[in-house]
Amino acid sequence: MKHNMRSDTGLVEVVGPTTKFTFNPKEGIDNPVMVITDGADIASSPSPRLCVLKREEDESYGFNLRVEKGRQGHIVRNVVPGGVADRGGLRDGDRLLEINNRYTDDLPHSEVARMIKVSGHQMCLLVLDGEEYEKAVSRGQDIRGLTRDDKSFQPPRLCHITRDPASGLGISFTPLEGVKGQFSVSPVAGGAAEKAGVRKGDRLVWMDGAVVSDLTFSALTRMMKKCGNYITILVIDTESEKYYTQKRMPILPTMAVPYNLPYRARKLHLDSGPKGYGFLLRLEKVTSGRTYHVLREVDKGSPAEKAGMKDGELLLEVNGESVESLSHEEIVERVKQSGQQVTLTAISPLGLDFYTKLGLSPVLFYEGDAAAEKEKQSNVPASANSPQSPRNEMDALRKPRLYSLEKGPFGFGINLGCFPKGPGAVITQVTLGGPGQNAGLVVGDVVIEVNGQNVEEKYLEDVSLLMKKGGRSLSLLVMDGASHKKIKEAEAPSTDVTETEEEDDSYELTIL
Template structure:
């Protein structure tokens, strides 16, 4: 018998039964008890977390040795996560309607941090998750089945007023439903060009949710918006599905359209004189302190990457610098070696997202010149890589009854992975892995600058066959010492009371 939740209920197990040899195995109660071994379909749970400003969500997200998936741990009793129904051992499947079970752990943690004060998580109990994996079930299909196919992502659209036709959009209250507004468009007008579609419903305007607004209040907001407006819209069918699931429609779920500012990722490869820019800590008129990129040298790696004087630094190697000191940021760049990834935005862009109450890192523009920013390597730069080819060993492994037969480890909080244990008689030992070997490539992909969690995900993603390129740790360290950058980061200088400067 199927219940309303789609799970099978086993009934009649407590009925008193006296064996009748005439009925034998056809007895109905005996048939029912045979179903006791039935395994129900795993059922993911949707959990909505809301916190106050400065409050923590109250849980940890971990990758654990011997367990698959992103594991929920240390749920604080009575905290935001605890009140929402998160449980110790749950596996995280989605963050804000985005499937993350196969996403590297640092990126999942980053998504959560960028979500602000409201978070929508889809989780599966630990035992259910492990059961599903052992039975070969597709975890993505489980997540998809929980919500159906109707939840299309909302769109975050920035509309610039046209001198003739204006914003090209009007809002009409949905009859009998407070706080719901459908949109009507001027064909070919500014709103339509910005990505708003016929039949859309309005969710959010200039950072304010409209569910509690009257039509007159919404009209007053429109009159005050000036020449620009940023709105969150969703098609009406998707909105119904979100409402049925009791899932909030958040800007963190949105696809951006026509946004005037986007954060940019810059990839720099150090030259003989370093990266060719100054990093300054400066105070803005209102007292906020920012890390500003200044004095970009002509022809330098910084200029080649597209860096512009006055941009604000948001991330180093995908890690936020918001809470870091100037010295800590310089150390991060120094530890990156010959190349570094920076995420930047203009001051105007930061102001735009701040007014909307959103993180500027939510919608990061992949810089089209990223791959072209590296200048061709000289013969001297290529030599260490040729030497590396001669010292590396290719190890091909096939997963056995106890896995691949080795463990990985890393230096805490640093990229780079090495073999920390090799099982006797295992596939790793047979393939030639040695204790302390540095992992250079996994299945043909270089992992020297990747963190342990990312490397583990690559190993898992390869299935039953695994190809590793490894190098003896002593040889690797010697090689890297000869391959260090000649560019230097100068000692931090205090030029003025409110400024710190480093040449990079």
């Protein structure tokens, strides 16, 4: 089967007015000449706005998100008067910088639209006024740097706990004295909860889809008694909770790192064979009465079987486009438009039921995605390993990182771009679900070595050639782009180069 992925523009909303400051040298500073700034006056620094969006069932957020020719960024348009976005303060022309604490300015539009769709009824946006954004871009300012000022917090954790026959769930909750709807978490050392990622002193945010701030301790106790052998909770450490509270940000499952989840959606990459893909797509009604597109009759030895397709799985996406609102004929057409390759997202019926009961999108977490890799690295008992501080995490990002990739059906899943008028290569795109993303590569990483050979002084074509020589395996040593730039600036004398002129000469290569 085949398809062509097109993502609908999402509808979203924002919060909080922007306060503008105009510098007056007659007030507060007698001699403005003595004021030293780094490149630009503090008064002109762009001020992103934090926007919390919450809609009701069957209500849209009330705006469009667009990419426009001749303009940079994901642009807010068509804000519906009186709608969710309008009431929240979202303005025409705003640029979207983050969704649920994930930076979006360098992501493909289709991926940003997908992030909006999986957020459900509530999400947190960081936006920048369109005029301020364009001025910042024209000055060559680091847009991403505007979002990193005070992020001294850890993401929440979505933990699925399976009852141990001997010790039970291994967790208890204590209400905070004098504070309604807030509970401290205590996992049993070495017990089921601790193994599932819960740490001593965590705050409980959410349990099996219910926000606990709305619950009394007796109601929480009743929920625990009814949960049976499994429970899924959202927790966060106390310091991070303080940050979210100060910023008036909701703590959402869409922001979380998953731990021990029993089901994940799977990406299936298929290359068409002489007899097609080797499976059937059927429209079937399940016991709940709802109708789904079901993957059936997977031929032995077919491209579908080689991709890992299982009979009875439910189809969620074709090339990243949700099939929820598509007819059977429209899905078939999408697959046909895809040519000789197609990527399907599927999940088991039990998996869909799991996410539906929690009120979450089944494509929120993928099997083998970057979040799962982070979970794998972090999933150790709290008593054995305390969480890494935000400062240490940032220090780790600033150091070179070595990754090993195996070529998939669509290559290594990364695009490379060159530095303007100079040697070197930088990652400009990371394909969702591809080997690059699964390994941990991110947009903006600068390539230091390819298969053990330094490439910092090589041009893009030579870097690409080295990658191809490695065959189906690739070893990359990379560094965070901002850190690499600072190192190079420290090593070399200052130059008088205009960034806006250089960028016109840049281009990209897709590593297949």
